[in-house]
Amino acid sequence: MRKLIFLLFFASVPNFADNFVYVIKVEGTINPATAEYISSSIKKATEEGAECLVIELDTPGGLLESTRSIVKSILSAEIPIVVFVYPSGARAGSAGVFITLSAHIAVMAPGTNIGAAHPVGIGGMGDTSKVMEQKITNDAAAFVRTIAEKRNRNVKWAEKAVRESISSTETEALKDSVIDLIAKDLNDLLDKIDGRKVKIDSGEKILRTKDAKVKFVEMNWREKLLALISDPNIAYILLLLGIYGILFELYNPGAIFPGVIGAICLILAFYSLQALPINYAGLALIILGIILLLLEIKIVSHGLLTIGGAISLLLGSIMLINSPFELMQISLTVIITAVALTVLFFLFAIGMALKAQRRKPTTGKEALVGEKGIALTKFKPASNGWATGQVRVHGEIWKAMSQDVINPNEEIVVQGIEGLTLKVAKSDKQK
Template identity: 30%
Template sequence: MFRKILFALLTTLVLSNAHAQETNTTQLVYIIPIKKTIEPALLYVVRRGVDEAVRNDADAIIFEMDTPGGAVNAAEGIISVITKTDIPTYTFVENDAYSAGAIIALATPNIYMAPGSVIGAATPMMMTPMGGVQEMPEAVEEKMTSAVAAMVRSAAEQGGHDPQLAEAMVRADMEYSVNGKVISKEGRLLTLTNEEAQQLVGEDQHPLLSKGTVKDIDALLETIGLPNAEKRTLRVTAAERIARLIAGIAPILMIIGLGGLWLEFKTPGFGIFGIAGISCLLLFFFGHHIAGLAGMEDVLLFFLGIILLAVEIFITPGFGFMGFSGLLLIFISFISAMSEHMPGKWQPISFEPETFTLPFLKVVLSFIGSIALVAIVGKFVPQTRMFQSLTLDSVSPDIEDHEELVGQEGVARSDLRPGGTAYFNDRKIDVVTYGDYIPRQTPIRIVEVHGNRIIVEDISLG
């Protein structure tokens, strides 16, 4: 009996271990659709997909393509993401891979095409706001064509394809041939059908561009040796479309966010400035996190900077090490949140100046803009009814509009930022400054009285 029980236990353990090994060896493939017009929002999807693939140790990434093309800058960003991963990448051309789509496909080492599909024609075009094609001046056209040709050659080199073949997709004024065999005559952009793209050329008889024609994704997985792999398909979410908008207005969000928080520090209680500041900064980090740029470490750096800045303002008035450190952490968190990172990792794609130049410029301009915002608000807003409503709620209700209060001197009981409390002849009264900061225990004088609004000034400096 004991032997039977022991045998049953051993059998269970062996089967469980075998099942665990089978589970652990399950192959995983990420499928990232590149459908319809290529736009910046697609870059966020690709970045998220590659990031997830890296984190989950995927065996392959397949770009399922059917696109007439789109924004060249979005394609350039997608190529940058593709070339930063060590996971094998494939392009499956389902129907069309024109223009920006062809450029992206060239950056992947493995291209497969469905029957009847085509790839090529990557010449740049200027689109009108209504979606039509706009004629370009000759100098502008040559400049754009030259830039796109360089980018497409670079993409082809990174994908292991012939750079001259890639350039023939951009320039109609060049002939493309392999070992004397003309593939594309001068006067037409290179566009290849699936049969033409897989033809064997050269002395070593290698495929011209496509490694083969397959019916669908499943057939492709069978061809590359991943027939039983788990497939995960990425989709463009509403949040990623919002992230596109947020990334475009990032400097405005930073200006309002920083300016709002600073004004909130300077006013009593918690009101509209704090709500606006926090909301804008949360939107900023949310958008860049969805875009695959900002990580939680950037958010933590930002809040640590805010805490240090608050300690400097509320606990140790003045401005010293704590305040400087807080501003520095906030500055770094913004730059890091807008810098492109390695897929699946926290560090930037490189530590070259080019990685941080644009984010640095945006942050500097945003800091300058927030200072200007605070100056404008500090000068004009205290005179408005809105600002008075923010500061009058805390004023002592037994103070009436007595002109005899003007000229009385007392001492600030609390820091005035610009609102707070003060003592006049042993009487505690809520007061407000013109927007200036006055530390507690500072001698002050009442200079104006408007109903319940008592305005004071600092007399400690004579």
């Protein structure tokens, strides 16, 4: 009987050996690819019954719309979401503040910071107006207050992070009730949140994370592709390739290949650029620069169009993306390389065009001038003072006329063409 009770007791004890947590790493700017990655990871962790999802966060900020999408996914999650600002030296800046505050459990590693969430005017035509900036700031402040109130965090600090761009270290954030705890690494985090009660929509959940298995979730191929083309450098290169392709197709109708590749690159570029702060003046300068370089091929400007195109392309590339975040800017190395390669390509194309214009014709009647042949008949004097006969040039028999006395089988050279009659002379006379 005792043995049976003993077995029943242990059978009733929950088995935590199979507990596991999902962990994802979010680094860099917050963009649509990041939002999709976090959303899909939450869904996957929920479906597979994970104890919680840990988001290791290190971001300078990003797009407000993508941030709203992430916060929405976290607030409606059916499992606990832990945002861990990690490793040391990482930050939860701007958009990272909203994401961290929305977590069920907010954690920071030693040597990290959080704050400076004031929205930056990144409109396409440059800085936004004061009225629009105030509207955006008020909207962001209301948004962050809502998040802080729902998670019982410091509402005043959250609003100051938006309006005054304040920032705090991990110890200051813990003291001000911005985060829940400090952990040195993932294992320390899982130990500290073990047994913690978390309120989710379905009720309270007690976390069992001590000695839980850790499953790292990577981006799938689609999310990696979206993240890749969301890179401003890739977007810039795609834009240039797209413009090249379309313009070359217009310049040479029927080529097809440049047009198809150009259209694909442009569509991908527009997807990337809609997630980036575009300056349309910069975009216009890039298009103008390439058009000027194309015109140089057809119009002799003694290099003026090339110089103007290069300057326009360089200035437009620098102005294209207007963002205070380094990760959302185009690398100067990429810009200089792209402009240099573009100018060199067009200079090469111009050189080839000029060479083609100066080259002796290789097809048609004009190509016969200067060619040698053999006289087939004796040239007989005609009434116009020229002697006429037949010659073979390039395996073809032609009527010919000459001012020389030419006998059969003598070598001749073509001096010109009049209608369908060749003007020829003795080859030795040419020498």
